[in-house]
Amino acid sequence: MTEATTAPRTPPPWFVHTAWRVHRVLHRLSGGRFLWTPSNRRGWGALRLTTTGRRTGRPRDVILGYLEDGDDLVLLAMNGWDEGHPAWWLNLQQHPDASATTARGGARPVRARVATGDERERLWLRWVAVDTNLPALADHRATDTPVVVLEAAPAPDPRAVA
Template sequence: MDATATRAPRTPPAWFVHGAWRVHRALHRLSGGRFLWTPSNRRGWGALRLTTTGRRSGRERDVILGYLEDGDDLVVVAVNGWDEGHPAWWLNLQAHPEAVVRVAGRTPQPVRAREATGAERERLWRRWGAVDASLDARAARRSTRTPVVVLARRADGR
């Protein structure tokens, strides 16, 4: 058996991943959302802007995330740049599950976040694995289980 076939994919250092996301957010902000922000398309996933409420500060916090559509819901994974621990946006959602999602070409949508569990989590994890072949290998490098987060659209507008 070829040793490279079983080796986990190379992940850039955490400082690089986090820095790249900061640049991504800045480019998004400077372009008014036209650059580096796409709806779901033929690649199977898109990028959205999620606005959460800071768990300690109470201030709005924005993050750009990859997402899948699952019916009316949007699904993201809380990977923290493949570093240990959970990303701040997921900790914020655990404290304040109401948030706002912005996808290019759509009006901002209020959502309520929840962690997928059981059979739903496994189904959604497999869907992510279908668009990201390295998902399982990258997740295996972390001691922290990677949450699958469902952003359920709120019809009430609250």
Template sequence: MTTGARPPRVPPRWFVRLAWRAHRTLYRLSGGRFLWTPTSRRRWGALRLTVTGRTSGQDRSVILGYLEDGPDLVALAMNGWGEGHPSWWLNLEAHPDAVVRLAGGSPRSVRARRATGEERDRLWRLWSALDPQLDAYAATRSTPTPVVVLTPR
């Protein structure tokens, strides 16, 4: 009998969806003060991303974690570690121009793209340094997790 590392427990979908609603509510109630920027203590931040819906054409907003990579912002399209890609990423694939709002800042126009090759590996390692279980969480999905680069326009 071989013993291996136990896969991480992924929260149930109802909990993930509840957390997403709580984030949006906190953002709305705090007037945007719920967002934060990376610091030496917390090396990642939270931003509000507004994208154009791929079928509706309507603005859609989501709160995401991000890392800074020079002028670029980097997010993971992980869908709460559930199957499939999150809607915000599918929308960005169809309409890569978007707007981000960082803590205390004004809206910034960005263009999204998927990191590939060595760039993806490097950015994945940056995220892995923050969460040693990142690879184990990613392994719970049947598709690779896109690493999304938001470049200023």
């Protein structure tokens, strides 16, 4: 392999999965103060996404990196550089309505969709500007990397009968 085709070094999957669990625990123990905003030195923020489990129907929480694009939140469904799509993205494909909690905005209802075409390219390049390793990481996965947009969704009507 040449240097151009060598995948960047990534932590082993067990480490990535452990880090995800630690993020959730830190968020819970800190009362939500563990999240940071895109204005930090990293250039991206962290949010808590609560989806509906596609098989269980139960709430599922995950801490994810995001960028702001106007009022929208932009995520990458990369599964910690592993093959396959992350569970949270599979959940959103089945149930696109979710809740996103950010440090600045608190919790808000969102609706997920995948970015396509020119929008996807524009948002992908914004992520690449934050992390220049992303193209190499994505190129060494057989799984495509969806760019996920969380748009503001209307709050559910409490008078609605389920």
